[in-house]
Amino acid sequence: MAQSDRTGRVPGVLSGYLPLIIGAVLFVGMVLVVPSEVPEGGGGSAGPAPEEGEVGVTASGFGETVELCEDRELQTESVYSPPCFTFTGDNGGETSAGVTADTVDVSYRYLADGHLLATLGALAGIDIDEDAEDLYRTVEGLVDYFNQNFEFYGRQINLERYEAVGSSTLELSGGGRDLAQTDALTAVQNESFADVGNGLATSQVYSEILASEGVVTIGAAYMSREWFEARGPHAWSMFPDCTRVAEVNAQVGIERLLAEPAVLAGGDLQDQPRRMGIIHPNQAEYTQCADLAIGLIEDAGFEPLVQNYTIDLAATESTAASIMAQLRDNDITSVACACDPLMQRALAVLAEQQGYYPEWLIQGVGYIDIDLVGQMIAATAGSQWDRAFGGSPTAASPAWGTSEGYLAYTSVRDDQPSRTVDILYGQLYRLAIGIQMAGPDLTADNFATGMYNYPGGTGYLGSWDFSPDNHTGVIDARMVRWRSDLPSTFNGELGTYYDTGVRFTDPEDLPTQDELLASLEGS
Numbered sequence: 199m200a201q202s203d204r205t206g207r208v209p210g211v212l213s214g215y216l217p218l219i220i221g222a223v224l225f226v227g228m229v230l231v232v233p234s235e236v237p238e239g240g241g242g243s244a245g246p247a248p249e250e251g252e253v254g255v256t257a258s259g260f261g262e263t264v265e266l267c268e269d270r271e272l273q274t275e276s277v278y279s280p281p282c283f284t285f286t287g288d289n290g291g292e293t294s295a296g297v298t299a300d301t302v303d304v305s306y307r308y309l310a311d312g313h314l315l316a317t318l319g320a321l322a323g324i325d326i327d328e329d330a331e332d333l334y335r336t337v338e339g340l341v342d343y344f345n346q347n348f349e350f351y352g353r354q355i356n357l358e359r360y361e362a363v364g365s366s367t368l369e370l371s372g373g374g375r376d377l378a379q380t381d382a383l384t385a386v387q388n389e390s391f392a393d394v395g396n397g398l399a400t401s402q403v404y405s406e407i408l409a410s411e412g413v414v415t416i417g418a419a420y421m422s423r424e425w426f427e428a429r430g431p432h433a434w435s436m437f438p439d440c441t442r443v444a445e446v447n448a449q450v451g452i453e454r455l456l457a458e459p460a461v462l463a464g465g466d467l468q469d470q471p472r473r474m475g476i477i478h479p480n481q482a483e484y485t486q487c488a489d490l491a492i493g494l495i496e497d498a499g500f501e502p503l504v505q506n507y508t509i510d511l512a513a514t515e516s517t518a519a520s521i522m523a524q525l526r527d528n529d530i531t532s533v534a535c536a537c538d539p540l541m542q543r544a545l546a547v548l549a550e551q552q553g554y555y556p557e558w559l560i561q562g563v564g565y566i567d568i569d570l571v572g573q574m575i576a577a578t579a580g581s582q583w584d585r586a587f588g589g590s591p592t593a594a595s596p597a598w599g600t601s602e603g604y605l606a607y608t609s610v611r612d613d614q615p616s617r618t619v620d621i622l623y624g625q626l627y628r629l630a631i632g633i634q635m636a637g638p639d640l641t642a643d644n645f646a647t648g649m650y651n652y653p654g655g656t657g658y659l660g661s662w663d664f665s666p667d668n669h670t671g672v673i674d675a676r677m678v679r680w681r682s683d684l685p686s687t688f689n690g691e692l693g694t695y696y697d698t699g700v701r702f703t704d705p706e707d708l709p710t711q712d713e714l715l716a717s718l719e720g721s
Contacts, residue, residue: 246430248643250650250665254281256637257647259351263287264637273634274347276602278627278655278662280634282349289351289638295412296391297640301356302633304341305390305413306397307381307404308334309362328616330396334359336607336616337397340623343606344630351638355629360384362396364404375403382407391640392416392629397622399437402483409433414632414642416625420563422483426669431646434632436624438591438672440487443562446675447534448494449705450589456500458711460531462585464555467531473503475530475556477521477537477545480506488536503528511540518544526554534559534588539571546579555581560588560695562675567592569686573693576682583693587679587718591672593659594697595688596620601658617688624659628671660701674701677708679718 251257256264267282289299296303310330338357345354364377382404385393392414395404405418409432416434418425423441426433451474459469474495478488485506495502505521518541525533533556535542542564549556565571567590576583598604603623607615616622628649633640635648649671654663662671678695686694698717702708709717 246427248431248647248650248666251647253651254653255651256283256635257644257651258637258639259285259287260637263289264351273349276655277657278602278631278659280348280631280652283634285349285351285638287638289353289640293639294391294641295389297353300353302350302353302392302640303356303358303388303390304629305385305388305393306334306337306357306359307362307364307385307393307395307400308359309364309396332616333397333618333622335613336619336622337394337626339607339611339615340603340619340626342610344626346610348630348634350633351640353633353640355633358388358390360388378404379407382411386411386413394625394629397625398618399435405429405433412642414645416628420484420487422486423667424486425483427667431642433669434628434649435670436621436628436672438562438670439668440484440563441490442668442670442672443536443591444487444491445494446705447561447589448491450708451495452498452500453705454708454714455711456495456498460557461711461715462557462587463531464581464585465553467529467556470529470531472532472557473528473530474500474559475503475505475525475528475533477505477507477533477535477541479509479537481509484536503530507537507541509538514540514544517541518548521545522548522552522554525556526552530556532557532559534561535566536561536563538564539566539574542566543575543578546575546582550580550582555585558583558586558588560586560590560678562588562590562592565592567678567695569595569688569691569694572680572695573686573691576680576693583680584682585680587715588677589675590678590695590697591660591675593620594676594695595686596658597687598689620659661703674703676701677714677718679715 264283264285267284270282272279273282291299308330341355341357362381364381365374378401385408390413393408395417399419400415400417402418402421405415408415409429412432414432414434418433418435419437420440421435423439426439456472458472460467460472461469463470476488476492478484492502492504503524505524507517507521522545533545535545535558546558560567572583601620603620604615606623607619631652632645632649635652636644637648649664650666652664654661660672661674663673664671676697678697680693681696682693684694684696685692696718698714708714
């Protein structure tokens with residue numbers, strides 16, 4: 199397993215025990231990386247995206263066949279709702295591949311091994327009785343909701359499920375590239391306008407092929423800003439781009455934490471000047487973002503210990519042992535693991551076994567900042583996760599049955615949605631915004647312009663604002679600390695990421711470290 203390091207000391211912080219097959223499935227929607235080769239004839243770039251237009255108007259038809267509603271401002275009561283529009287006239291029929299006068303074809307990649315939440319539950323010792331069919335059923339229900347409540351100019355989203363030959367298990371353990379390409383080309387050959395993967399997230403190679411062939415893809419996880427820009431109007435996601443994550447974490451560290459003592463560390467490390475360790479996968483996209491954060495921190499006068507690793511799930515424990523030796527040899531007080539959940543868990547378990555008690559700095563990637571993954575880590579790592587805190591773009595989990603996504607689903611279906619309903623809702627909401635804001639002339643370019651014209655919204659999923667340099671819409675985050683003494687609103691089990699109740703867009707608005715940690719001690 200390849201590994202490299204840069205050694206130094208810093209008063210700073212940047213804000214495997216199951217079979218391989220289970221470990222690999224865990225990464226669905228987390229790391230989602232296989233080498234990004236595309237078939238001959240498919241380029242890696244889809245050209246530049248259109249420029250921003252006028253906020254609050256459609257990209258096409260406005261003032262002609264499209265007008266603002268006279269009886270209300272918003273299309274729905276949701277805080278994320280686009281403006282309300284009325285439409286009369288001709289929608290142009292076949293304006294793009296996968297679009298007719300009546301339908302917008304959207305492909306769904308049915309992966310039999312692709313239910314992330316059930317796997318996470320198994321790792322945390324929590325039974326979640328769901329499978330891939332529950333994901334698809336929930337996506338179907340949410341599509342029904344958007345078809346009934348949004349203005350699609352005489353069209354309806356037509357969800358086209360196809361049985362994937364690929365496997366998340368193979369793709370996410372470094373293989374399966376050829377099968378992922380086959381699946382992506384199936385969506386292309388079906389002439390889909392857009393693709394939503396399996397509803398949770400899509401792998402890098404799958405998304406790249408779709409975008410290169412002109413299909414709008416929504417769901418690639420934690421790609422860089424440059425990756426999205428290179429794919430023009432065709433690549434979008436509900437996960438923040440790792441460029442923004444790197445910038446925000448570095449700024450939080452520099453402005454609020456770097457010069458402060460490691461107050462949450464334990465043993466001999468407690469209250470020492472912070473000495474930071476940064477850990478990240480060595481895949482190109484993530485290395486690019488990690489190097490950005492490291493550069494900002496070094497420019498501020500600090501020098502972290504940096505460890506990178508190759509994602510090889512069969513060697514997670516041995517790699518973790520090598521990284522742990524470096525952390526301990528350099529007296530690292532604060533570990534920022536921008537890595538996959540199994541690596542984070544392996545490190546925490548080793549730290550507990552060795553009597554090493556650093557702070558764990560949450561980076562807001564890899565689903566490490568959701569309660570279920572926190573419960574998975576805490577279940578096997580003793581007291582380690584009680585010292586975890588940091589930044590998270592992920593919203594706090596609403597109590598089951600109360601969220602906007604849940605209520606949307608149950609407004610059109612009599613059964614219960616998947617526990618992943620809010621992730622699926624956030625993804626499909628982006629698709630619905632783009633179709634409505636594009637206007638009747640639905641093309642990828644108008645989809646993009648429509649996204650930029652969307653006025654934005656703030657609610658339980660955070661604040662959204664799309665622009666040419668932000669194709670995820672995520673613009674804010676919250677500061678969190680792991681609390682093993684409080685129950686999660688997600689599943690009622692002990693262990694939750696407790697926050698201050700306030701999300702921030704500018705790290706300069708954050709309180710001091712002492713004020714922040716005091717507020718995170720509340721109940």
